Amino acid sequence: MNTMCNLLLSFLLLQGSASSDSGGQVNINWFKMLGQFFFLILLFALILFAAYYVTKLIANVQYQKFQSSNIKIIETVGISPQKSLQLVKVGNKIYLLAITKDNIIFISEIDENQIILSDNNHKQSDLKFDYILKNLIGKVKKPSQEKDSNFDGEILDEEE
Numbered sequence: 001m002n003t004m005c006n007l008l009l010s011f012l013l014l015q016g017s018a019s020s021d022s023g024g025q026v027n028i029n030w031f032k033m034l035g036q037f038f039f040l041i042l043l044f045a046l047i048l049f050a051a052y053y054v055t056k057l058i059a060n061v062q063y064q065k066f067q068s069s070n071i072k073i074i075e076t077v078g079i080s081p082q083k084s085l086q087l088v089k090v091g092n093k094i095y096l097l098a099i100t101k102d103n104i105i106f107i108s109e110i111d112e113n114q115i116i117l118s119d120n121n122h123k124q125s126d127l128k129f130d131y132i133l134k135n136l137i138g139k140v141k142k143p144s145q146e147k148d149s150n151f152d153g154e155i156l157d158e159e160e
Helices: 002-012 030-067 129-149
Strands: 018-020 026-028 071-080 083-090 093-099 104-110
Touching: none
Parallel strands: none
Antiparallel strands: 018 026, 071 083, 083 093, 093 104
């Protein structure tokens, strides 16, 4: 392991890339420097690639662990910056909890018939980035299309 690190460091350093002759001029080995540059770019891309896939793997493991759980947070409503109310389903029972910075307080048990579960409300984690982006682009395009639809159809010369 140590020899591999030494080999990598010696390759990355510019040893042998520049040398001087007896006249005091510096001869630069551009080919070796270019090779080192591309090696560093490749190494950087490899690190980014590995970080991306390791992050995805960890997210999948956490998501599966959360989905198979018997405890689910149905809804959260913020009351103030450090206080919220949560509906939590544990098994077949639903509880209303008050969550503060330092405490979790049981308020009451709620009957399932009293709760309205809406399928139309998407959690932010359920929405895909491309779906959100397309909606935002659509909202940006709509005002410009409305201006075009109000156009009377009369074409004016800009020179007049």
